[in-house]
Each structure stands twice: as structure tokens, then as C-alpha cells.
Amino acid sequence: MKALLIRPKPDKETIGLQHVMICEPLELEYLVSNVPEDLADEVTVKIYDFILEKKSFEQILLEEKPDVVGFTGYITHVRTIKQMARKVKLYNPNTKTAVGGVHAEVVGDDFLDESIDFIFRKNGIDSFNAVLEGAVKNQDKAIIDERIKAIENQPYNYSYKHPDRKSVENYKKDYYYMFHNPCALIKTSYGCPYNCSFCFCKEITSGKYYARDIEDVVAEISQIPEKEIYIVDDDFLYNEDRLKKFIALLKENNIEKNYLVYGRADFIANNKELISELKKVGLRAVIVGIESIRKTDLDSYNKKTTVQINETCIEILRELDIELYATLILPMDFSKQDFKNLTNWLKDMKITFVNLQPLTPIPGTEIFKDYEEKLLVKRESYEMFDMAHVILKPQHLTVREFYSQILLSYYKVIMRPANSIRLLKKYGFKENLKMLKGSQRVSLQYLSKIMRG
DSSP states (O other): OEEEEOOOOOOOSSGGGGGGGGOOHHHHHHHHSOOOHHHHTTEEEEEEETOOOOOOOOOOHHHOOOOEEEEEEGGHHHHHHHHHHHHHHOOOOOOOEEEEEEHHHGGGGGGOOOTEEEEOSSOHHHHHHHHHHEEEEEEEHHHHHHHHHHHHTTTTOOOOOOOOOOGGTTGGOOETTTTTEEEEEEEEEEEEESSOTTHHHHHHTTTOOEEEHHHHHHHHHHHHOOSSSEEOOSSSBHHHHHHHHHHHHHHTTTOEEEEEEEEEEHHHHHOOOHHHHHHHEEEEEEEEEEEEESHHHHHHHTTOOOOHHHHHHHHHHHTOEEEEEEEEEOOOTHHHHHHHHHHHHHHTTTTEEEEEEOOOTTTTTTHHHHGGGGBBSHHHHHHGOOSSSOOOSSSSHHHHHHHHHHHHHHHHHHHHHHHHHHHHHHHHHHHHHHHHHHHHHHHHHHHHHHHHH
């Protein structure tokens, strides 16, 4: 029996970070490595990553003749996954189709479609194995559904074998994140211990937070061949004791890697010495949700930080020569003056990389119901919920002007001469050229929005 695992290519409407980063499909690698031993001899599981795959989906269906096809994706992939599932059913109505991933777990009903047999709303690895077992035993859909429901009623399970990274060997050389190239992924915790109102992360585990044993994490890292490692926890910089143990084990095992992590500004501001120790064992960059330079915004987001905390965080990272990837949320009451103030602040703080996200109430988040009636697009316009589209009406600008101000701010911050010179010195011509080409593609997508209004 044969099972295919599919990561779709983003819809052409989605403003694509894939132009500056393509990361390995870690969730699919976990599915491959955790097929039960009693099924392993009877089932072949193969991953196809359509961000990079050259063959068409139709060609692969004809060549592979799968019995099971599983999809993963975010909200922006919903329509694409449904379309691909319909192609599977046209190829063979008896092929079982399933979808998992974070959006399926939080807002699974978005995937309801006659072409999708199973939606994994919790404990996706165990649910996928239930589908494999059902396919091997030629069980009816109703029997498999019953078993999946029982699995979903069980507590969250995060005790699994390490992901099978060899399952994406064909694509591995092309996985990178910005200047981290090539780059491998690892996840050391699940959920988020904080409660920001706009955040989707905490919804995935119903507000609970789970952390893996750090010994197991370091054991996994020791087996990863890539030098650059992206720790994709929603917040890696959280527990001081855990981080100290992480540092000690890396030193004890003589592991030399570079790390990109997510971290909060307040943790960094309050733990300069610990961040300095992390730098010594490879911390190279941190993605920080700065979110805003206005107190009212930070309060409304329930961020529990201040502008001063953000500035202290930025200064610490700059002093330690740790790269900062700053993300900010742009409220709909932003005026041209607000954009100017933000741009000047970013330049004054010498921020190199910034992601400016128009306020996007994602279905499943705490704030979605507050904004549902104010959406400029249909709820089913899934591909536009990418945190780059303007999907709420700006109060002081037209939609075209809002897009224009975003693009202008990007260029004033990222393309300023001092920034370009620093990046050339640090990362070299080849890597900078690659980033320039990617950012130009994103800029063209923004320009198309400006032209369309």
C-alpha cells in the first residue's frame, strides 16, 4: 500500500514569504517516522513538497497510484487543498484523503468537503496512523472515523519518534530561512504560555503549553547535519532553567550549530546575561513580536510589554550582535503620519529586518468575532488571510494608500544604504542577491495590490 503526503504550493493570490524562505515540512516528516512497526512493512509513505516539486500533481498521481493522500497547510491553503483532493478523487474515488496541520486542528470545518475523507483535529500523527491501518485492513470510512474520534478525545500526545529528515532528501538543499542557508527545523515545545489576543498559536493546544525534555531535544540536534537550525517553538526563550540546561548540554556534547528562535522582548530585556550565554553556544537570530510603538496597541493586543521594553530588547540584541527579525502589527487607524513615525523609529533603532503585518483577525483567534462583520473580503477568501493583505477597512487611508505606505516603509527601512552595506559585509554578495530577488517578487505582489486598489 502507498501513502503520499503533500505540502501544497501557496495560491498565487497569497503574498508569499516563500520568496525569502522555504522551510522543511517538519509535520510531514513526523508522520513518516512514526508509522507503527506493524504497518511499516505494508505501507510506503512518501513526501511531495509542491513549493519545490517540478512534476505536476496529476503526473504524480498517475505514477504513484496512492491508496492514501494526506495534506498539510495553513488557512491560506484551504482552497488549494480542496482542489487537490478533488483531483485525487477524480483519479481514484477509492483513494482515502486526509488533511491535518494547525488550521485543521483549530478550524477544521473549513476543510469540510466531499472530496476530503478525514480531518485531523487533534493528535494528528495517531489519527494518520488510524487511516493507514484502516486502508491496510480495507475498513469502511465509518470505522476509521470512529477510531479518529476516540483519538481526538484523548489528551494531547507529544511523545513521538524524531522526524524522518531523510524523507525530504530530494528537496533538502533548497530549504532555507533568509540568510540561514541551508536550514533545518526542530520543535521543542507546543503551544504558547502567553495570551496575546491576536495570536493563533495558543489556540492550537487550547491554551496549554507543553515542553519536550531538553535532553531529547539536544539528542535530536546532535543528529541534524545542517549547521543552521530554526527552532520553531512559538516561544523558545521562556523557561530560564530549561535554557541553562540547553546551554550546558550543548557544551557537554560539543555541539556547534547556529540557531534562529522566537522570543519575547520582555524576556530578552530581563535576561541579558542568559542571552549572552546563548550567543556563545550559537544563538544567531531572534524573531521578536515588537507589535507596535504605541502603548494603546500593546494594551489592546494584551501583549504585556511596553515601548521601553521593546527598545531595551533591541539594544541588547544589537550589542550582542544577534540578528533581530522584528514583526509589527499595523492597526487600521494608522495614518500617513503613523507610518512615518513607525518608519523613523525603525531606522533610529537600526532595525535591519522587519515584517509589517496589517491587523489580520485569523478565524479561530480571540479577536476574530470582533472583526468578522468588518472584513473587506469573504470569510472564504482563505488565501488572503496571510497577514500581508489588507482585509479590514483602513480608517484614514484608502486600501491602495495603506498598501503603498507598507511598501514605502519597507524600502525606507530595509533598503537604506547603511543597511545594505552591513548585509553585504556580513552575508556576502551571493546570499544578498538571492534575498534581493525574493524581496522583489514580494514587492511586485504589493504593487499589484496598489494598482488594483
